[in-house]
Amino acid sequence: MSRTRTDAEPVASTELAELSEAALVAACLAGRAGAFDLVVERHRRPVYQLCYRFVGNHEDASDLSQDVFLRAYRGLGKFRGQSTLATWLYRIGVNVCLNRVAVKAPAVEPLDEQQHIDTRNESAAARLLRDERATRVRKAIVELPRKQRATLILRMYHEMSHQDIANVLGSSVGAVKANFFHALSNLKKQLGDEVP
């Protein structure tokens, strides 16, 4: 008779870590302990970053990330492996973010509430300037129309191809490029000459 493994068992963890993506998904679907934890551990950073870029503040990004993984857990049986798990999670993430920002105006964090950035080799003045500029750019991105924002975030920060973005957004490559063009043009309008 088999027994249920637990997270505490290093052998199980090692075995899971060695599984291919498809096998890890299968392990999740079979209810194997620790399998979905590993999915979260591997993808939590990019998912959180995607959400943060969308909403511009840590609290909402944290809630959205949690929601993305819960939805992923619920929908894991529908994952067919036609894209990578990362792309599939991005698709869920974009949908969650698009739905959230449709009903809630994003609140970009002011400088003093932002999280730690390693600035040990930077002068105080340079750091302040960089922080201010970054905040302005982030705010400008958050204020872009939703599809333009999604396109710009996926292209600039997640290095996705136009085709992959089209798959995530359910649109064409031409539409993605047009959205990217308009996103950058709108950034220019918002930032003016602040950014060279």
Added chain:
Amino acid sequence: MHLSADRLVDIAEGTRAETAEPHLQRCEACRRQVAELRAMMTAAAGVDMPEPSPLFWEHLSERVRRDVAAEAAPRRWLDAPWLGASTAWRVAATVATVAIVAVLLGRMTREGQNVPPASTAFSAAGDDALAIAGQDAADDASLALVADLAAQMDAEAAVESGLTDHLGGLDELVVTLTAGERGELRRLLKDELAKS
């Protein structure tokens, strides 16, 4: 005629050579567009992602873990290793439950008992499954098991498994059991459970 948005994006990203567009050489407006796109891409790329506290990642995992546990809790016993994957066991449960009822009906018929009409049977929906076990289920593990199995029965799975040829077929197979019949069902179940 100026260059289209997708061509301007391709040139700005460097996937299309400037020399491939003779128009660019003679159109200052398009050259300025390309320069602005590049400047905005550089500005956006230079925005750091605020790094959350190192403790945040485990905190996020824990929140997801709690969500997933809450999601899975009502079905936890169904995920026991001896039941296997969910789809498979639903079919198996359907087969087992219907088979038990069929056997019981067969015995009753052979023994000349008066079988009541198939009116208020338990169904795939699950609520009616409790009619079989009735209050006995509360203090009888075997009947509780049948109630749980029937509650998870999938009419479509029964059709797929060949038990019946239409979704209403399950309802036609089952009957409301009398106290004597429940006793017989209990005995059969105990016999089967004792073997496993």
